[in-house]
Amino acid sequence: MNNPKVSSKIPDSLLIHFYRTMVRIRNFEQAARRLYMEGKLPGFMHMSVGQEATSVGVCSALREDDYITTTHRGHGDVLAKGVSVDSAMAELFAKSTGICKGKGGSMHIADLSKNIFGANGIVAAGIPIALGAAFSAKYRKSDQVAVSFFGDGASAAGPLHESMNMAALWKLPIIFVRVNNQYAESTPQSDFQGIPDVVRWAEGYGMPAYRVDGNNVLEVHNTTEKAVERARNGNGPTFIESMTYRWYGHNMGDPGICRPKEEIEAWKAKDPIEQFKNYLLENKLVSGSKLEKINDEEERLTEEAIQKAEKAAPSPLSSVFEGLYVDVALGQKAIRGDRR
Amino acid sequence: MSEHEVMFREAIRDAQREEMLRDKNVFVIGEDVRDPWRGTYKATDGLSSEFGNERVINTPIAEESLIGLSLGAAMTGLRPVTELMYIEFTTRAMDAVCLQVAKIRYMTGGQATVPLVIRTQGGGYLASGAHHGNSLEAWICHTPGIFVATPATPYDAKGLLKTAIRMDDPVFFIEHKAMYTMKQVIPDEEYTIPFGVADIKLKGSDVTIVANSFMVHLSLEAAKELQKEGISAEIIDPRTLVPLDNESILESVHKTNHLVVVNEGVERCGWAAEVIAIVQKNGFSDLDAPIERICTRNTVLPFQPDLEKYVLPSKDDIIKAVKATLGKE
Numbered sequence: 001m002n003n004p005k006v007s008s009k010i011p012d013s014l015l016i017h018f019y020r021t022m023v024r025i026r027n028f029e030q031a032a033r034r035l036y037m038e039g040k041l042p043g044f045m046h047m048s049v050g051q052e053a054t055s056v057g058v059c060s061a062l063r064e065d066d067y068i069t070t071t072h073r074g075h076g077d078v079l080a081k082g083v084s085v086d087s088a089m090a091e092l093f094a095k096s097t098g099i100c101k102g103k104g105g106s107m108h109i110a111d112l113s114k115n116i117f118g119a120n121g122i123v124a125a126g127i128p129i130a131l132g133a134a135f136s137a138k139y140r141k142s143d144q145v146a147v148s149f150f151g152d153g154a155s156a157a158g159p160l161h162e163s164m165n166m167a168a169l170w171k172l173p174i175i176f177v178r179v180n181n182q183y184a185e186s187t188p189q190s191d192f193q194g195i196p197d198v199v200r201w202a203e204g205y206g207m208p209a210y211r212v213d214g215n216n217v218l219e220v221h222n223t224t225e226k227a228v229e230r231a232r233n234g235n236g237p238t239f240i241e242s243m244t245y246r247w248y249g250h251n252m253g254d255p256g257i258c259r260p261k262e263e264i265e266a267w268k269a270k271d272p273i274e275q276f277k278n279y280l281l282e283n284k285l286v287s288g289s290k291l292e293k294i295n296d297e298e299e300r301l302t303e304e305a306i307q308k309a310e311k312a313a314p315s316p317l318s319s320v321f322e323g324l325y326v327d328v329a330l331g332q333k334a335i336r337g338d339r340r
Numbered sequence: 341m342s343e344h345e346v347m348f349r350e351a352i353r354d355a356q357r358e359e360m361l362r363d364k365n366v367f368v369i370g371e372d373v374r375d376p377w378r379g380t381y382k383a384t385d386g387l388s389s390e391f392g393n394e395r396v397i398n399t400p401i402a403e404e405s406l407i408g409l410s411l412g413a414a415m416t417g418l419r420p421v422t423e424l425m426y427i428e429f430t431t432r433a434m435d436a437v438c439l440q441v442a443k444i445r446y447m448t449g450g451q452a453t454v455p456l457v458i459r460t461q462g463g464g465y466l467a468s469g470a471h472h473g474n475s476l477e478a479w480i481c482h483t484p485g486i487f488v489a490t491p492a493t494p495y496d497a498k499g500l501l502k503t504a505i506r507m508d509d510p511v512f513f514i515e516h517k518a519m520y521t522m523k524q525v526i527p528d529e530e531y532t533i534p535f536g537v538a539d540i541k542l543k544g545s546d547v548t549i550v551a552n553s554f555m556v557h558l559s560l561e562a563a564k565e566l567q568k569e570g571i572s573a574e575i576i577d578p579r580t581l582v583p584l585d586n587e588s589i590l591e592s593v594h595k596t597n598h599l600v601v602v603n604e605g606v607e608r609c610g611w612a613a614e615v616i617a618i619v620q621k622n623g624f625s626d627l628d629a630p631i632e633r634i635c636t637r638n639t640v641l642p643f644q645p646d647l648e649k650y651v652l653p654s655k656d657d658i659i660k661a662v663k664a665t666l667g668k669e
Contacts, residue, residue, distance in 0.1 A: 067412075067416075069412075098449070099449070100447060100448050100449035100451070101449030101450070102449070103446055103447055103448070103449045104447040104448060104449065108447045108448070110444075110447075110448040110451060110452065111451070112415070112448065112451040112452055113451075117412065117415055117452075118444065118447075118448060118452075120440075121439075122435050122439055122440070125408065125435055125436070125439065125440055127405075127408070128404065128405040128406075128407070128408020128409050128411075128412065128436065129408050129409075129411055129412040129415070129440065130412060131405060131408065131409045131412060132408060132409035132410060132411055132412020132413040132414070132415070132416075133412040133413070133415065133416055134412075135409055135412070135413050136412065136413040136416035136417075136418050137416075139367065139394070139413070139418060140416075140418075146412075158402075158404060159404050159405055159408060162400065162402035162404060162405035163405045163408075163409075165400055165402070166399065166400060166402065166405060166409070169400070322450060323445060323446050323448075323449050323450025323451075324445065324446045324484065324485060325445070325485070325509050326445070326453055326507075326508035326509050327507065327508065327509055330487070330509070330535055330536055330583050331509075331583075333536050333583030333584070333585075333586075334484070334487065334582050334583040334584075335484075336586075338617070338621055
């Protein structure tokens with residue numbers, strides 16, 4: 001394993017993009033948390049607050065036509081890959097203006113126009129889907145790359161190991177991004193993983209692996225760039241383990257009884273956004289007033305998205321069977337039943 | 341019109357071959373599908389030799405990722421024809437088939453399109469035991485979002501598979517291991533068969549037998565014997581279970597007033613129960629007697645051939661059921 005040195009060649013516009021997108025994700029999720037607790041959002045919700053640098057560092061190294069799949073904790077990843085705040089927020093509200101027309105919800109945000117093949121409600125299920133996108137890129141001789149974000153919990157599941165084997169075997173352009181937030185739901189890694197250093201697994205399957213500080217957006221970005229270059233050049237997959245932490249419990253129903261308070265506070269002190277902000281200011285890369293302006297703009301973006309989503313119509317009953325089958329006539333035959 | 345004779349497995353191979361010639365996005369992927377092994381039931385014979393290993397891909401034994409990979413590729417616009425060696429191996433890919441492939445279009449609000457065909461085979465009668473001889477179509481029929489085809493003849497298999505490969509919705513295509521060497525004369529010229537359209541495999545007037553896949557052939561044998569006793573059976577083969585051609589079934593029952601449903605799945609909560617529910621609801625006044633069903637008995641499939649024979653549907657079971665519904669026991 002070797003960690004790349006942080007490059008100083010990153011242009012200002014990209015530094016600003018890093019900051020802006022991390023702030024965007026943070027605002028989106030903190031607003032979603034508040035709205036959920038106010039009873040305004042139905043269903044389940046899993047927050048990724050604290051993991052923003054991983055989402056942004058990885059996705060900023062991708063092109064718009066590259067593919068991603070992510071997890072039930074995927075708000076940050078899909079926002080970083082470019083889903084609009086308006087359409088993602090409306091989806092949380094189950095509105096017809098949601099990116100999935102209110103049919104998917106928090107755990108299923110997908111934007112096919114951005115090659116976001118979806119968050120996923122089943123742990124590890126997105127990994128082979130990304131493998132298929134990578135397979136397709138190679139089949140079509142395009143230079144697109146696929147990324148699968150998954151958690152440390154998913155790392156113990158079969159699909160990761162099946163997919164790593166196939167990816168290495170066929171030199172597919174895929175990057176396995178293990179977002180190591182230390183817990184599978186409530187269970188700490190020491191309770192479900194035989195060895196602490198799973199980067200060794202990747203080397204065993206025949207692909208390079210890196211462990212990065214997942215709260216350092218520059219480090220995540222630079223490492224992902226290396227992996228992307230390798231994949232685009234036809235040299236196959238890479239495994240990246242991004243060490244990070246989620247500030248809140250497994251889901252909105254988790255009061256945080258499973259993790260020590262000191263541990264949470266220690267990670268909050270390593271807030272990826274604060275760290276990056278200090279880095280920008282200390283190195284005089286961006287002015288404080290510029291960052292304040294971004295904060296204001298992003299705050300407005302989230303507030304406006306909430307207002308629009310609240311005003312939008314819920315997915316109407318008339319849409320209940322829409323989008324089930326492409327062949328609508330055949331689909332109607334398959335849908336019909338006894339209920340009046 | 342010129343014709344030629346093919347085996348069921350050749351019809352399956354020819355459908356794939358023709359669609360691969362027609363569309364570069366069509367590819368075949370699965371365990372052991374390349375020549376010289378050419379698929380466990382030889383239904384991909386010659387494809388890797390003709391199209392190369394780029395378009396005919398052998399995979400590791402990893403069904404969950406095989407189906408997941410096929411889904412991801414389909415979402416990018418490719419048209420995978422994925423061979424799942426045995427229908428039982430669906431258990432290893434149940435999430436991928438039932439939660440991912442079938443649901444992703446709906447869950448994304450209609451954004452994702454999944455032009456994927458999962459070809460597999462099931463069924464007993466060959467002492468293949470409890471892990472290789474089941475008929476599990478009801479599991480997939482119970483999952484909204486995916487179509488299910490169960491062809492009974494080489495002609496149907498070819499036409500339905502070509503349709504399935506061209507469809508933009510996912511299809512679970514179930515062949516029967518006892519039928520791969522069954523022969524039939526089929527047209528030389530290209531044809532396709534639409535989904536949701538039943539075929540009357542035998543015209544008759546006294547009783548309707550609804551049967552799918554290999555059960556069509558058992559029913560035809562039963563009908564031949566019944567004919568000797570002056571009983572005229574009509575055999576309706578729905579060809580696709582989802583969507584189901586309710587109308588053809590109801591029309592036949594309207595004529596015969598008696599129904600026997602034959603399906604190789606385990607009886608309890610099986611596909612036959614679905615057909616029976618549809619007919620009692622929509623054709624109740626046409627019925628002169630209770631509906632009979634012949635399915636696999638509610639037990640684990642035994643290996644010992646005599647025991648297997650006892651639990652699977654037989655020609656004699658069908659004859660008995662027909663006589664029971666006609667009051668001729």
